[in-house]
Amino acid sequence: MDDRKDELEKKRAKLAELRRAREERRLALMQAKASQSSTQDINRTDLDNLVNSLVGARGSVEKPDIAKSIQGSPSLGEPSRALLPDTSVDSNLATNATVSILRSEPETNKSEPEAPKAQSLTSFSTIILDLPPKEKLVYNKSFQTSTEIEEQDILELNKSLGLVSQQEVQEKIEEAIQAEKLKREAQEAEELLQLQLQKQSDEQILILNEEEQNVVLSNSNFLDFFEKSSRLMERALDEDYDITIDYSDSATNDRNVMAPNDSDGLVAVWNVNLKSRPEYTFCSPSDVLKISFNEFDHNMVIGSTYSGQIMIWDTRTKLFPVLKTLPGAYGHTQPVYSLKLVGTKNAHQLVTCSSDGQFCSWQLDMLAQPIESITLHNPNHSRTDEVGVTCLDFSDNESSSFYLGTQEGDMFNANRYDRAGTKAGLVSTDIYRGHSTVVSGLHIHPLFGPTDFSDVLATSSFDYTCKLWRPKSVLKASNPNLILNSSSEYGSVTHGSKTNAIMPIHTLDVFEDYVYDVKWSPVHPSVLATADGTGNLSIFDLNEDTQIPMVTETVNEGSALSKIAFNKTGKLIAAGSVNGNTTIYDLGEFGAPKQEDFTKFSRILNTLTAN
Template identity: 30%
Template sequence: MSARRAEIEAKRAKLAELRRAREERARKMQEGAAAGTRTSPGASGATQSIDELLASLLPPTAPAAKSDTPPNEAAAPFKEASPGAQDVLPRKEAPAPPAPTETAHTDVRAPWEAAAQGPTLEETSSRAPERILYSKEVQTDPALELSASGTETLAGDEEAAASQERCAAELAKPETPMLQASAPVSDDFTQFVQTKSMIMERILDEPYDVLTDYTHVPEERDESAHASIQLVRTFDNDTWLSTRSVTDIDWSAKHPELVVAAYNRKRVLAHEDDHDGLVAVWNMHVRERPEFVFSAPTDVVSVLASPFHPHLIVGGTYSGQVLLWDTRHRDVPVQRTPLAFAAHGATTHAAPVYSLRMIGSAHAHQLVSASMDGVVCTWSLDMLARPQESLVLRNPLHPRSAEVSVTSLDVAPHDTSRFLVATEEGNLFSAQRFDRAGVQAGLDTSRVYVGHSAPVTRLECHPAPVHAGSLAQGLSGLFLTTSMDWTTALWRMDATPSSSSATSSTYHYPHANPRIATSQRTNPLAFRTGSQMPTWSAVTPLVRLENQHDYVMDARWHPQHPAVFAQVDASGQLDVYHMANSLDRPLLSVQTPSARALNRVAWDKRGTLPEHGTAVAQRLATGGVDGCVHVYEVAEPHVTPRGEADWTAMAHALQQAPPL
C-alpha cells in the first residue's frame, strides 16, 4: 500500500508540473498577441516584427559578427524554453534566414511553438525507444505521456488528472466495512407504503373493459343461459393462514365488499411472531392480501362485524374472552373482557364463546354473548371491563347435570328480551333475559324443542321485516337449526306442542333422541316415581331436511328473500334452498374446489341499509378447514324478493309438508 501511495504522489507531482507549464505557455501566447497588436502597421513595422522573432529564435552570435538587425535586437538573450520541452535535444545553429519578401513565405513561429514542435525526424530516429514498465501493484495507464511527435494530449491530461484525484480521494478515506447497516424505516413510511399499495391494487383489480363500444346496442341477455352460481373469489395467504381453519365469517354492513373471517391457531407455530388466533378483513377488490389483520392471544371461534360501527369488529375466543378491534388502530385489540378469575364479582365466560349477537338500534345497542358453560352476558362496546348483565342458564330437569352447554344463540327479531339457545346434546330452549310477571329470567323448561340427536351447530331466527304484511306476520317466529346428525330443521317459536309426544308423567326429561329418552333401560334417571315433577311439553320441527351429505355445520337465511337460505356441510358442499319451490332438494348446489369440510357460510349485507338502495344480496362467503374463504355469486333471479307472493308460496309449501 505504501508503494501504491508513493506512485500516486509522484504522478500528482508530475501533473502539477504539467499544469504549470500549460499556464506558462498560455501566458506567453497572450503576451505575444498583445505585442503584435502594439506594433504599427506597414512594411517597416512588419519587417521589424519579423526581425525580432528571428532574433529570438537564433542563438547569440560572436561580437565580431555583423548583423543587419539593430544592436539592441541582436543582443537579446535566448529566451528560456518551455518546461514541456526539457527532454528535447540541443538545437543546432541555423543559418540566417533570407530577407523577407512579398513572394517568399517565411516560417514565423513563436519560440514556444517551436519548442512544442519537438525534434526533427533525424533526431527522433537517433533516439533510443523508451521502455515502459508496469508493476503488479499499478495496472493503470500513466497520467500523461508524450506522443511520438512530442505533442501533449491536453484532453487526456484532464481525464487522467481527474482519475488520479478520485483514486487519491478513495485512498484518503478511512477504511469502512463494505456492508453498512441500512437506516431504520419509520412506522409512518411503512404505513404510507402499505396504504398506497392497497389503493393501487384496488384500482388494478377493477373489472373495466377498455374496448367497450358505446355505439353498439347490446342484445337482450337470456338469464337462463348464465350460471346460477359461480365462484368469483378465493382468499388465501400462506404467510399467515398456513394450517389454520376458518371458524366464523361475517360481512360488513357499511361496506358490502368487506368480508371478515376468524381463524384458529396453527398446528405448529413456525415463527415467534405467529399469533394463536387471527381475524382477517378481506376486500373483494384486492386478491392477494387482506385489508386488515388482527391478532388474538388464543383461537378466535366467533366473529361479528358491528352493523352500527363500520370500524369495529368483535370476536369471541376459545378462552372465554370477548375482544374488540378497531380498524383505525393497530392489529391488537383495543378492548377485551376480563377472564373468569378476574371478573370483580361478576360472572363472565370461562369457556369458548361460540355466539355473538348485536341487538338494539344505532343509538342504543348492546352485545350479547354466550359460552359453553351456560353463561349469557350483555356488554356495552364502550366498556368491556364488566358486563352490564350476566345470566347463568340452569336446567334442573336434566338427570345428570344442570349446566347448559350453549353452542348457538339468537335473539328474537322483534322481542329482544327473549332469546333461543341450542345445546350440545341437541335440544333447544327458549329463555328470558329479564324477570317478568310470573316468569323468571333463564330457561323456559315448560317447552323443549326436541328434534336433533347430536350437537346443534347453528340456530338462526328468520329475519322477517317489521313492516311485512299479515301473511308474513302469521309466519313470524320461524327459526332454522343445523346439527351433526346430518339434518336441518325449521321450527316455529310459538308452535303448539305435538300431540303424539309423551307427557312429563311418562319420562322426566326429553333427550335429543326420543327412543333413548323414553326407555327406562337407556335413561333410568329420567323415571322418578313418587315425586311431583314439573310439567313440560315437547315441540317438534315443522320441516326436517335430511338430504345432506355429512355433518351440517351452518345455515343462514337470506337477508331479503323470505324463502331462501344457504347451508354448508363437512363434505365441502354448499347448498342453496328455496323453500317455496322444494322442501326436499336444494335449488343450487356446488362443491368447493378443495372438497374440504366447510365450517361457516354467510350472505353479504347489501340491501340491509337505506343507503344501499334497491341492491340485493347475491354473494355467499364460505370457509372451512383448509383456511380458504370462497366467495360465490348467486344469479339475481333466484334471490330477488317478490313481496307477498314469496310469503304466500312459502306458507303453501309449509302446509303441504308431511307431518313428522
C-alpha cells in the first residue's frame, strides 16, 4: 500500500514538473518578443531624429542666398553624381557624411574674413536606408511528454479520494429499486390480509340480547341515524335521483322523530321522489287547518290551527314549531281557516282571519301579538253583524284590499287600511251573492302573461257549484245588469242602508257533491281545477268548454278531496283527500299554454260577462 502511495506521489510530482516547464517556455517566448519590439523602437527613434535635424538645417538658410547660388549651380533636377554617397555603405556612415558636408562650408567662410565671397550652394540627394535588425533566435531545451493520465490511474485516484465509480452508482440504484419493490409487495400482502380479516369479521353476525337491544333503541343518536339512513335507502329503491340531498341547512339530534302521532295536529312535507313517507314531519298541539310555505325563506313552514294559534316550523329543527302565537286575548281564539303571505321579500307580513271575523297581520319573527287587528262586521245583516270567514285571497299586485268568503255563502271585499270614502274593514254595501251555503274555496286569477286577469275570481261551495266573479267596477262598464240594488230579492235580507248584490258571471254546476276547493293554473289562463266530495279531480279548460271538464280523475273513490294545489310550473297538481292520502298528477302538455290562449280567454270572459 505504501509503494502504491509513493508511486502516486511520483506521478503527481511529474505532472507538476511538466506544468512548470511549460510555463517557463511561455515566459521565455514572451521575453523574446518584447526584446525584438524594443530594438525596433530604438532604431526607428534614431532615424526620426536624423530626419528632423536635416529638415531643420535646410530651413534655416536665407532665401536670397539660395537664389544667388542657384544661378551658377547645376539644375536641381540633375543632382551631382559626385556628391552621392555610396549606397553600399552603412546607413549610419551616410548620415554622418552628409552632416559634415553641410557644416564645412560655413567654416570656410569664417577663415577668410578679409574679403567676403558669395556663397555657392550645391544641391545633392541622399538615400536613407532603414534596415531592420537581425532577429535573435533563442533556444530552450525541453522535453515533449504527454500530460494525460491513464483511466486506471484516474479510477485509483478517485478511489483514494473516496469517490464512487459510475458502475457502483448503477449497482446501488438497482439495489434500492429492488428493495422498494419488495417493500411494496410486502405492504400489499399485509393490506390484503387485513381486508380478509375484516371481511371475516363483518360476516360474523352479532346477536344482541334483550337488554342490549333496549340500550341501542333508547339511544337518540341511533334513532336519528336509522331515520336518515332508512330514508336514503327508500329514496334509492323508489326513484333514480340523487339520494344524498339534504333539504335542511342543519339538523339537531335532540328529538325523537319515531313517534310523530303523539300530537293532535300533524304536518307532513313530501318529496315527490320519495313516495313511501314524508321528508319532514311536524307536530302541533291542535288540528292544523291551513298550511303554507314561506316563499321568502325555504326553511319555514307556516300553519294555522283549530285552536286559533299560528305556528311556524323550521326544517332545520324538525318536529315542533319554533314560533307560535299564544292563545288568549292577543290574536285569534277561533279556528283559522284562512292565511296568506303578502308583500315583497324585504317587506312582507302574514295575514290571517278566523271564523269569528277577526283579521290579524303578523311579523313572522314576532308572533307574541299582531301588528294590526281588525274585527270584521256586517251592519247590514238582518240577524247578526258577525262575519264567519271561511276563506280569503289577495291579488298578486295587492296587499291592502282582499276578498273573503263566509259561512253563509256570501263573498265580500275588505280593506286593511282606511281609503278615500271607505274605512278599514268590510265593504258591507257590496255583497257578492250567488252561493246558497258555505264558500269553501276562493282563488283570484294569478298575475302572469301578456294580459292581466287578476280581476277574475273563482269560488267553490257546498252547494255543488263553482262560480266565476268580476269586481263591481268592471261590471259597471261591461254589464250593469249583474249589479242588483236593495229592491231585488237579494236585497230583501238587508235593512237600513242601501246595498248592492253583485251576481256571478258564470256557474259550473256539473258536480254531484260538495266542492271543497278551486284553483287557477299558475301558467295557463283558462285552466281551472276543482276538488269535490266524490273524490274527483276535475280540470276545466274554459277556452275549450265553459261547462264540461276536459279531464275528470277519480283520486279516491268514496273519499272526498279536501284540497288541491298546483306547483309553480303548472305541470303538476297535488290533491289531498280526507283519508290522509296525497296524490300528485302530471298534466303534461295539457297544462302548457299557447300564445293565442290569452287572447281567446279574454274573449271568453267578455262573452260570459255580457251574457
